[in-house]
Amino acid sequence: MWKWFHMLASPPHFYRIAGLTIPWFGWPALVLILVGLYGGLVLAPADYQQGDGFRIFYVHVPSAIMSMMVYGIMATAAAIGLIWRMKLAHAVAAASAPIGAWFTFCALATGSLWGKPMWGTWWEWDARLTSELILLFLYLGYIALRSSIEDPQRADRASAVLALVGVINLPIIHYSVVWWNSLHQGSTMFNPGAMSIEMKWPALSMLFGFMLYYGAVLFVRLRAEVIRRERNAAWLRQELAL
Amino acid sequence: MLKGVDLDASPGEVVHVAGPNGTGKTTLLRVLAGLLPAEGGEVYWRGRSIRRDRDEYNAELAYLGHENALKGDLTAFENLHYGVGVRRDLSGTEIESTLDHLGILRCRDLPARVLSAGQRRRLAMSRILLLGATLWILDEPFTNLDVAGVGLFSTLIGDHAAAGGMALLAAHQGLDIPGIQPRLAELD
Amino acid sequence: MQTTGLLKAGGLLYSRDLRLAFRRWEQVTQPVVFFLMVTTLFPLALSPEQAQLRQVAAGVVWVAALLSALLALEFMFRSDYEDGTLEQLVLSGQPLWWLALVKAFAHWTVSGLPLVVTSPLVAASLAVPTGAMMTVVASLLLGTGILSFLGAVGAGLTLGVRRGSVLLSLLVLPLTMPALIFGARAVDMAIMGDEPAGPLYLLGALFILSLTLGPFATSAALKVSME
Numbered sequence: 317m318w319k320w321f322h323m324l325a326s327p328p329h330f331y332r333i334a335g336l337t338i339p340w341f342g343w344p345a346l347v348l349i350l351v352g353l354y355g356g357l358v359l360a361p362a363d364y365q366q367g368d369g370f371r372i373f374y375v376h377v378p379s380a381i382m383s384m385m386v387y388g389i390m391a392t393a394a395a396i397g398l399i400w401r402m403k404l405a406h407a408v409a410a411a412s413a414p415i416g417a418w419f420t421f422c423a424l425a426t427g428s429l430w431g432k433p434m435w436g437t438w439w440e441w442d443a444r445l446t447s448e449l450i451l452l453f454l455y456l457g458y459i460a461l462r463s464s465i466e467d468p469q470r471a472d473r474a475s476a477v478l479a480l481v482g483v484i485n486l487p488i489i490h491y492s493v494v495w496w497n498s499l500h501q502g503s504t505m506f507n508p509g510a511m512s513i514e515m516k517w518p519a520l521s522m523l524f525g526f527m528l529y530y531g532a533v534l535f536v537r538l539r540a541e542v543i544r545r546e547r548n549a550a551w552l553r554q555e556l557a558l
Numbered sequence: 559m560l561k562g563v564d565l566d567a568s569p570g571e572v573v574h575v576a577g578p579n580g581t582g583k584t585t586l587l588r589v590l591a592g593l594l595p596a597e598g599g600e601v602y603w604r605g606r607s608i609r610r611d612r613d614e615y616n617a618e619l620a621y622l623g624h625e626n627a628l629k630g631d632l633t634a635f636e637n638l639h640y641g642v643g644v645r646r647d648l649s650g651t652e653i654e655s656t657l658d659h660l661g662i663l664r665c666r667d668l669p670a671r672v673l674s675a676g677q678r679r680r681l682a683m684s685r686i687l688l689l690g691a692t693l694w695i696l697d698e699p700f701t702n703l704d705v706a707g708v709g710l711f712s713t714l715i716g717d718h719a720a721a722g723g724m725a726l727l728a729a730h731q732g733l734d735i736p737g738i739q740p741r742l743a744e745l746d
Numbered sequence: 747m748q749t750t751g752l753l754k755a756g757g758l759l760y761s762r763d764l765r766l767a768f769r770r771w772e773q774v775t776q777p778v779v780f781f782l783m784v785t786t787l788f789p790l791a792l793s794p795e796q797a798q799l800r801q802v803a804a805g806v807v808w809v810a811a812l813l814s815a816l817l818a819l820e821f822m823f824r825s826d827y828e829d830g831t832l833e834q835l836v837l838s839g840q841p842l843w844w845l846a847l848v849k850a851f852a853h854w855t856v857s858g859l860p861l862v863v864t865s866p867l868v869a870a871s872l873a874v875p876t877g878a879m880m881t882v883v884a885s886l887l888l889g890t891g892i893l894s895f896l897g898a899v900g901a902g903l904t905l906g907v908r909r910g911s912v913l914l915s916l917l918v919l920p921l922t923m924p925a926l927i928f929g930a931r932a933v934d935m936a937i938m939g940d941e942p943a944g945p946l947y948l949l950g951a952l953f954i955l956s957l958t959l960g961p962f963a964t965s966a967a968l969k970v971s972m973e
Contacts, residue, residue: 398966450920450923453916453919453920454920456916457913457916457917457920460913460916460917461903461904461907461913461917464907464908464909464910464913465907467973469973470970470971470973473970473973474903474967474970474971477899477903477963477966477967477970478899478900478903478917480963481896481899481921481963482921484959485920485921485924488924488952488955489920489921489923489924492923492924492927492928492948493923493924493927495927495948496927496931499931591837592837593833593836593837593972593973594972594973595973613839616837616838616839617749617839619837621833621834621837623830623833624830625828625829625830625833626829626830627829627830627831627833627834628829628831629762629766629825629829629831630829631766631769631770632762632765632766632769636762636765639758640758640759640761640762641831641834643750643754643755643758644750644755644758644759644835644838644840644845645749645750645755645838645839645840646749646750647749647750647754685834
C-alpha cells in the first residue's frame with residue numbers, strides 16, 4: 317500500500333499514470349453529458365407549471381452539487397497535504413479551486429437565467445443562490461491567496477489553512493443565509509418539487525458526467541502542475557522528447 | 559537550497575558557519591532554530607528531534623536573527639522587560655546590569671528607535687545574554703558594530719562557551735574568540 | 747531559572763501591545779474616525795428623514811463597524827513580523843496559539859472596543875431609539891470580537907504578501923457574513939421593539955466558535971508565514 321502510495325507521489329510515475337487516466341475520465345464524461353442533455357432537453361416532459369424553463373435544472377443542479385463537492389475535496393486534500401506534508405495532495409487542492417469556481421459560476425449563471433422567467437428578475441436574493449455567491453467569494457479568496465504568494469510551498473500551506481477555515485465556515489454560512497432568507501421573504505426556494513423518473517435520470521446522468529469531467533480536468537491540471545514544478549528535471553525532457 | 563549539510567556541536571564549542579553571500583547561511587541557521595522545516599533530514603537536540611520536543615528545545619535556545627526584534631517605540635529597558643519576560647522571570651536589576659555590561663546603560667530609557675544601529679545590535683545581544691540559554695544561534699552578530707563592539711561580543715561568546723554553552727554563528731569575516739578556536743563549517 | 751507561566755506571559759504580551767498602541771495614538775483613533783465618517787455618508791446619500799434612517803440603521807451601523815474593524819486588521823501582526831519579534835515569540839517556548847489569542851485580544855482592545863464604545867453615538871445619529879442601544883452595543887461587542895479572532899487567521903496568512911490589505915479583506919469578509927446577518931438582524935429587531943435574544947444567542951455561539959478555533963488556525967497561519 318505505502319509503496320504504491322509513494323510511487324503515485326513520485327512526479328514521473330504520476331505524470332504517466334495521469335496521462336493514461338485522462339481518456340478514461342474524459343470520454344465517458346462526454347457521453348454521459350450528451351446523453352443527459354438529450355434526455356433533459358428532448359425526452360423529458362415539460363413541467364406542468366414551469367413549462368420548458370425548468371430544463372435549465374439539468375445544468376444548474378449538477379453544477380451546484382459539484383461546486384460544493386469540489387470544495388469538500390479541496391479541503392480534504394489540503395488537510396492531507398498539511399498533515400502528511402504531501403505535495404501531491406496540495407497540488408490536487410490547488411488544481412481543484414479554479415474548476416470548483418467555474419462550477420459555482422455556472423450554478424449562479426443558470427440560477428439567474430432561471431430566475432428571469434420565474435421571478436421576473438435576473439437576481440433574486442434566494443437562500444441557495446446567495447450561498448452559492450458566498451461560496452464563489454471563498455473560491456476567489458483561495459485563488460487570490462495562492463497567486464499572491466510566490467514561494468510554492470508557502471502558497472500550498474497557507475492556502476491549505478484557508479481552505480480548512482473555509483470548510484468549517486461553509487455550513488455556518490449556509491444555515492445563516494437560510495435563516496436570514498426565511499425571515500425576509502417567504503419560501504421562494506429554488507424547488508423542483510416531485511420529479512418523475514423520466515425527469516430524474518437525465519439529471520443523474522449529467523451529475524456523473526460532471527464528476528468525470530472534473531476528474532479529467534483535474535488530471536490535466538495536475539500534469540500541467542508537474543511540468544511547471546519539474547521543468548528542469550531530466551525525465552521530463554525525455555518524456556516530452558525535447 | 560541547501561544540500562548535504564551535516565553539522566553537530568557539543569558543549570563548550572563555537573561553530574563558525576562561513577561562506578559567500580547566497581550560500582544559505584541564514585537558511586541553515588533558521589532550519590537549526592526550528593523556524594524553517596527541513597525538506598529532508600532532521601535536527602536533533604540532546605538526541606531527540608526538535609520537531610517532537612519543540613518546547614524543551616526552545617527553552618534552551620537563544621536566536622539572534624538579521625532583524626534585532628526590537629520595538630522602536632519601547633525603551634531599551636522595556637524591550638528587554640517584555641522580550642525576555644515572556645520566557646523567564648527576571649528583575650529590573652538584572653536588566654540594568656546586563657545593559658551596563660554591554661555598555662548601553664545610559665540608553666536605558668531611550669526608545670529603541672533613536673538608538674544607533676550598533677547600539678541596537680548591543681541591545682539585541684543583551685536579550686541573548688538574559689535568556690540564559692545553552693545554545694546560541696547568532697546570524698551575523700557583528701553587523702553594524704564598531705571595533706570595541708566586535709571585541710566585546712567575541713568575549714561574550716568565548717565566556718559562554720567556557721561556561722559549557724555552545725554557539726553557532728554565521729559571519730562572513732574571520733572570528734577571533736578569546737580562549738577558544740571556533741570550528742569552521744564552510745558552505746559553498 | 748524560573749520560566750514564565752502562561753498567564754504571566756500572556757499578561758506581559760497584552761500590556762506590551764497596549765503600550766505600543768498608545769504610543770502610536772493615531773493608529774487607535776483611525777478606525778473610529780472612519781466609522782464616524784462612513785455613517786455620516788448615509789444620511790447624506792439617502793435622506794435626513796428619521797423614519798427612513800431608522801429603517802436602514804441596523805445594516806448601516808453593522809456594515810460600517812465591520813469595515814472599520816477590517817481596516818485595522820492588517821496591523822495585528824505586521825510590525826512584529828517585520829522587526830523579527832514574531833520569530834522570538836515563536837521561539838519563546840510559550841504555545842503559539844496562546845500568544846495568537848492574546849495578540850488578537852489586545853488588537854480587539856485597541857481597535858474593536860473603541861468602535862463598540864462609539865456605536866451608541868452613531869446609532870443615535872441614525873435615529874435608533876434609546877431602547878435598542880443595549881442591543882447595538884451587545885451585538886457589536888460580540889461582532890468585533892468575532893472579527894478579531896477570525897480575522898487574525900487572515901492577518902497571519904497575508905503577512906509579507908503583496909497587496910496584503912486588499913487580499914485580507916477578500917479572505918475575511920465572506921467568513922464574517924454569518925456574524926453580519928445575525929448582528930444586523932438583532933439590532934433591527936430591537937429597533938422594531940422585538941426581543942432580540944434569538945440572533946444574539948446565535949452571535950454568541952459564533953463568538954465562542956471563533957474564540958476557540960481561531961487561535962489554533964492563526965498559529966498554523968503564522969507558522970506558515972514565518973517560513
